[in-house]
Amino acid sequence: MSKKVYLQKFMNGEFPPPPIARLIGAELVNVEEGKAVFELQCDTEKHANPMGTIHGGILCDIADMAMGVAFVSTLEINESFTTVELKINYLKPVWNEKIIAKAEVMKRGNTIGLIKCDVFDEGGSLVAHALSTCMILRGEKSAGR
Numbered sequence: 001m002s003k004k005v006y007l008q009k010f011m012n013g014e015f016p017p018p019p020i021a022r023l024i025g026a027e028l029v030n031v032e033e034g035k036a037v038f039e040l041q042c043d044t045e046k047h048a049n050p051m052g053t054i055h056g057g058i059l060c061d062i063a064d065m066a067m068g069v070a071f072v073s074t075l076e077i078n079e080s081f082t083t084v085e086l087k088i089n090y091l092k093p094v095w096n097e098k099i100i101a102k103a104e105v106m107k108r109g110n111t112i113g114l115i116k117c118d119v120f121d122e123g124g125s126l127v128a129h130a131l132s133t134c135m136i137l138r139g140e141k142s143a144g145r
Contacts, residue, residue, distance in 0.1 A: 010069075018065065026062050026101075028069060034105040036069035038062050041098050053093040056128075059119055060088050063130035066103035067115040071134050074108045078138065081113070085133040097122045111136055 009015060011031055021027070021038075024047065030037040040062050042054045049055040064086060071081055103117040112135055119128040 020061060021065055024058055024061055026065055028065075031069055031073055033073050034070060034108070036066045036073065036103045038066045038069075038101045039098055040101075042094055042096055044096055053095060054099075056088070056090055059090065059094070059099070059128045060086070060130065062099065062101040063088060063103070063117040063119055063128060064132065066101040067117045067130065067132045067134075070103040070105050070117075071108070071113050071115050071132075074105055074113070075136065080137045081134045082137060083132055084112075084135050086130065087132075088128055088130040090128050092121075092125065092127055094121055094127055099127060
């Protein structure tokens with residue numbers, strides 16, 4: 001299966017979303033080589049921290065999902081990856097509104113990749129910025145991933 005066919009099947013929903021996406025309610029809305037977009041309708045009844053705003057872990061989860069899918073889209077069918085570092089900056093609170101995570105691969109080397117993700121609120125204001133470093137796995141190391 002070519003990478004283009006794989007990405008199309010991913011977008012068509014022929015591959016199930018990861019369990020974490022189902023758990024928090026995030027949806028993949030676009031994927032192309034090196035890019036991915038997820039959306040989440042935030043709900044303070046499910047996603048809030050003790051202060052009543054959306055928990056930072058939820059923002060990190062949606063950013064991590066978007067960065068992972070963006071990076072996967074650059075891999076060959078027999079390759080996998082693991083995240084070796086993830087950093088996020090929280091820039092403003094969010095309550096009951098849709099957030100959009102837009103990820104893009106900045107650099108994909110032979111072994112290491114750098115991916116960024118900006119998370120926006122419904123009005124297009126930047127809510128969080130994340131960076132991830134991923135390591136490509138091949139052969140036996142990629143088995144079962």
